[in-house]
Amino acid sequence: xxxxxxxxxxxxxxxxxxxxxxxxxxxxxxxxxxxxxxxxxxxxxxxxxxxxxxxxxxxxxxxxxxxxxxxxxxxxxxxxxxxxxxxxxxxxxxxxxxxxxxxxxxxxxxxxxxxxxxxxxxxxxxxxxxxxxxxxxxxxxxxxxxxxxxxxxxxxxxxxxxxxxxxxxxxxxxxxxxxxxxxxxxxxxxxxxxxxxxxxxxxxxxxxxxxxxxxxxxxxxxxxxxxxxxxxxxxx
Numbered sequence: 001x002x003x004x005x006x007x008x009x010x011x012x013x014x015x016x017x018x019x020x021x022x023x024x025x026x027x028x029x030x031x032x033x034x035x036x037x038x039x040x041x042x043x044x045x046x047x048x049x050x051x052x053x054x055x056x057x058x059x060x061x062x063x064x065x066x067x068x069x070x071x072x073x074x075x076x077x078x079x080x081x082x083x084x085x086x087x088x089x090x091x092x093x094x095x096x097x098x099x100x101x102x103x104x105x106x107x108x109x110x111x112x113x114x115x116x117x118x119x120x121x122x123x124x125x126x127x128x129x130x131x132x133x134x135x136x137x138x139x140x141x142x143x144x145x146x147x148x149x150x151x152x153x154x155x156x157x158x159x160x161x162x163x164x165x166x167x168x169x170x171x172x173x174x175x176x177x178x179x180x181x182x183x184x185x186x187x188x189x190x191x192x193x194x195x196x197x198x199x200x201x202x203x204x205x206x207x208x209x210x211x212x213x214x215x216x217x218x219x220x221x222x223x224x225x226x227x228x229x230x231x232x233x234x235x236x
Contacts, residue, residue, distance in 0.1 A: 006070060006079040007130045010048045014079070017043045017180075018065040019054045024184050029060050031188045033107040033173075043180035044095055051075045051095055055189075057084035075148075086145055093151025096174060098159075104182030108172040108190040109191035111198050112137075116167035122194050125206035127217055129197075131190045134162030134218035142169040161217070162218065166188040 006014060026043045028034045036166045037060070042053035052068050064113035069080035077084055085091070091104045098197075115122050115137075122137040125128055140178035142158035154174050157166045166184040173190055179181035200206045 006050075007048060007072075010045055010050060012077045013045050013047070014050070014070055015065075016054060017045060018070075019067040021052050021054065021068050021180055022065045024180055025054060025063055027103075027184050028107060030189070031191070033109040033187055033191055035059070035108070039107045040087055040091075040105070041180055041184060042085075042091045043188070044136065045070070046102075050078060052092060053091055054085050055080070060084065063137055074117055089146075089148045090150035090174070091152065094146040094154055097151075097155045099176065101176045103177045103183035105175045105177075105180070105183040105187045106172065107191070107205050109187070109194075111195040112155075112165075112167060112173045112191050113138075113171075114198065115194055116126050116172055117170055121167070122190075122197055123206065124209055124214055125197060125200070126193055128189070129193045129211070129212040130209060130217035131221035132186065133165065134214065135165060137163050137165050137190060137194070140166045140168045140174075142171070145159050150160045 002121060019042050028039050033039060037057050039053040042051050044051045047232055049072055050070055052070055055067050069084040071084055071088055071092060072077045072078050073092050073096045075088045075167060079169050087106050094101055094104050108114055119139055121139050124133065124136045129202060138157050140153040143153050143202045150168060152168055155167060158176065164177055165173060168174060173187055175186035175190060177186055195207060
């Protein structure tokens with residue numbers, strides 16, 4: 001059992017996030033971003049130095065809210081019976097160093113991982129890319145699982161970059177968002193544009209978008225797209 005009990009003040013938020021994180025893992029399957037037990041979603045607990053993450057090596061069809069693991073921002077298990085994801089240290093590092101991030105996702109989706117295997121950014125050649133990413137999807141450094149090296153690479157690559165997605169070289173995709181759902185959306189969009197740009201390159205060299213057009217598209221998407229509401233930011 002964990003040495004540090006879950007703070008009573010966080011119990012309600014944790015219960016809600018366990019359900020949400022469990023459900024979002026099914027979106028990874030639905031959008032064909034993962035195979036077997038690979039991939040993970042995590043969510044920061046509001047008002048607490050905690051996050052909820054998937055357990056390691058558990059089949060997606062066996063995931064339940066109760067199986068989700070609560071960790072502190074050092075990656076230490078606070079509540080949960082199973083071992084947390086092998087990527088927990090990377091998620092924890094992101095949460096420690098990017099306080100505005102509320103969700104982190106990791107996948108090995110096929111087309112985006114193919115770009116990662118080449119160590120090549122996905123160029124911003126589509127309006128959908130300008131909308132969601134505001135720039136190319138960058139490549140982060142190669143790093144092995146086991147410590148926070150992957151997390152350092154994610155943060156170093158995405159700090160000051162508009163993209164919520166990074167292709168970690170020879171590994172796969174990590175995405176961030178204001179919450180876990182936004183991070184899952186970024187992972188879905190990352191695979192979609194990686195596939196489309198790959199197909200485009202089979203026909204010839206894609207045409208680059210003007211930087212000014214990218215800026216205008218990204219701003220419109222973030223500030224004018226969709227239906228505004230008291231709890232639903234635009235651009236989602």
